[in-house]
Amino acid sequence: MNEKQVKDITSRDVDFAKWYTDVVKKADLVDYSSVKGSMIIRPYGYAIWENIVSILDKMFKDTGHENLQMPMFIPESLLNVEKEHVKGFAPEVAWVTQGGSSPLEERMCIRPTSEVLFCEHYKKIIKSHRDLPKLYNQWCTIVRWEKVTRPFLRSREILWQEGHTMHASEAEAREETLNMLHIYEKLQKDYLALPVLIGKKTDKEKFAGAVETYTLEAMMYDGVALQNGTSHYLGQGFSKAFGIEYLDKEQKLVNPYQTSWGVSTRMIGGIIMTHGDDRGLVLPPKIAPIQVCIIPIGKFEENDSLDTLIKNIRQELTKENITSIIDNSDKSPGFKFAEAEVRGYPIRIEVGARDLNENKITVVRRDTLEKITLPANVDEITRKITYLLKDIQDNLYKTAESRRNSMLYTASDWDELTMTAQKPGFTMISWCGDEECEDKIKNDLGLKSRCIPFDLQEELNNCPCCNKSGKFNTYFGKQY
């Protein structure tokens, strides 16, 4: 790739879909293979995922959850146990029918999600109230046989985590469902700089087999929604279907209450489509694999003063737990700048022998592209970079939030809804709660219900669809 090729990214305002595929390729996040519908997550993309995993895994463990590993296969008869669940998933699974040279007696799908595997295990290990709660999570790959795929957003193979918990009481299980939603919210707001709307899914949009599904809805640059994680309260549906029973404190046999919750590499798609720009990727510092890229300009010898300065800067940054690289390759400075931009390093430092004579270096922040001149003093540079990383993180969130807010509309009648439906973004209406109206809005206007937010439920108007009293203020929007 030369400098021009690095920079040659479709403008996001011209063709957002093309811009997206340009960025994921040019930033070295993914590659394609002969495995249709699957992607290769390249080292730079995978390092983002590793950072997310490590943050989230700590949050899970700090709240008492334990990791384990279930089989990746589900025998057809096991998938069939919970009727709503199988209806939702059977049409989109991959089937293994042969092992070695022999056909299998019973075909098995590759897990599209693992509720049934967890339930089978829970039936064996939950016998007494002393065995509760069970707070389990697994990091794994799932398979859903999608027809149309896009890197990170919709893929046949998905890297994710799935939490599966069992509780003695409904109240405790409901609390867990919401706690996990809030952990996801914290991850997305505080680390990924994604301003998400949280709330409840309508019955039509909830998880196959759930009593309630809660969701995090992010809005992309183009105003389209990305469902960026869900947390389900499953009630006793699965535990009854699977016959999971335990002796409670009164020595009565009862069914436990269940939750499940998951987020996936899809969040990386959300980061790209929220923060990226026409020069490529922009990464929030807290999950950027490389936070600072130091680019020496012009030739320099080992142990000359430029070399010493650069090494000292890197050493100080490392001490402060700031990850950095020195780009010592034989590419031109222009190429290196372009590459640092396309890969979304939050900060780059440019410094040459001439700068050093003037005792200065240049720091460029990726979010605003602002250039800042600093004295060539290691302590001062480190201090400033520490500050800038925090400022970039905050600025990315604020920028995304104000853009998102500028694309939130309300509509109180059909005409208004028809108008806002044509604009990028979400429209809030006072929905009557009937699936008929939800369907009509989807079929006529192309908007799906996103969520019923927890707040903003005080003032209700009439449903713009049927004109009956509204029951839930509900966001509608187009989705990925």
Added chain:
Amino acid sequence: MNEKQVKDITSRDVDFAKWYTDVVKKADLVDYSSVKGSMIIRPYGYAIWENIVSILDKMFKDTGHENLQMPMFIPESLLNVEKEHVKGFAPEVAWVTQGGSSPLEERMCIRPTSEVLFCEHYKKIIKSHRDLPKLYNQWCTIVRWEKVTRPFLRSREILWQEGHTMHASEAEAREETLNMLHIYEKLQKDYLALPVLIGKKTDKEKFAGAVETYTLEAMMYDGVALQNGTSHYLGQGFSKAFGIEYLDKEQKLVNPYQTSWGVSTRMIGGIIMTHGDDRGLVLPPKIAPIQVCIIPIGKFEENDSLDTLIKNIRQELTKENITSIIDNSDKSPGFKFAEAEVRGYPIRIEVGARDLNENKITVVRRDTLEKITLPANVDEITRKITYLLKDIQDNLYKTAESRRNSMLYTASDWDELTMTAQKPGFTMISWCGDEECEDKIKNDLGLKSRCIPFDLQEELNNCPCCNKSGKFNTYFGKQY
């Protein structure tokens, strides 16, 4: 489970296979499901794997390797590209033939290993000598359709890591192959306390498609070998078959040199079968998820002096990065002791109100079961435990090593070999290098070649099989 059930483990000298399955179940490492040949790795077992992963992942990254994620599927035509490779793996793969409700145009196997996927990717991204070396690794699950399975040792689904690297020169690739073997050796000796023999596999036993395979051979308590990791020098076989070519510094198109290497959850089986005893699991402190279990004896109230002491001990241990739990459950002390033993916690602390009156506590080390009385002084307890953890780690290695050494034999003629073949352990012979003799030893005596160790090659005798001059001093033994 009651106390008796916890303790009810088959003696390892009576029935080692039964002892093994008792331990993996009773120590809560694995469970079974309706997915035949796959296992559930339960939280306690998975936590051991997480510790191993974190140690090894750091070693990989410190030596310049990057993680990525490949698809889990391999289209049949891609598996077929390298002829030796497909011959080795095609008979034992699981085939996906249907996606959703449609049969696939081309069936795909679930990766049994990923050389072909990496090669296809390398062909796209390696164009110039500047693109080399590529030092990639992935953590993932592979599938091999085994007929007879045993938890951790032989399973249809295997959690592992697979390294795949590409180099400009044969020397560099050969060096990488050995470096990775030595990283595995370090992991197994210094962390898992497994005394492994390292060396080269014979041509017959090498990886399908490799020029050379290097191996780590551990010996279990019963004298049977466990191949506990391999590192392969692949030469240019795959890179030629896949047409991977790059422009070298002289602008000539050439094929790169390749390596691959992997270890898996099988190592956990090795830990169990090396260190475990008739009371259950014994874990090396460096990979034990819980290093110290504190067991209060008798009732105690919140904030009484026993409670305070226990909390203070735990706090001090945590400060020293020693993981601990307090077993405050309503089980009997006897039950708790048995459970601490079966789960292999390196150290347990027993302390009751009566001990406290006498200003003492009891520390029990799991490896020797020795009971040590200590004054009830938090600093002294912490100091002693820090020392004991180190001592247990060392002692486990030394015990395993001297047992292993006591089961290493040499045989210089067929009679001797026939005799040692009946004893548990490995026999070293000066093998002539002919596959005929290797086959005869396997067919007549049930011993497979384990490895040609790097050292001990100076003095060679005649081959006990054909009486021709020996070429390689080679270990033979039974294997898992």
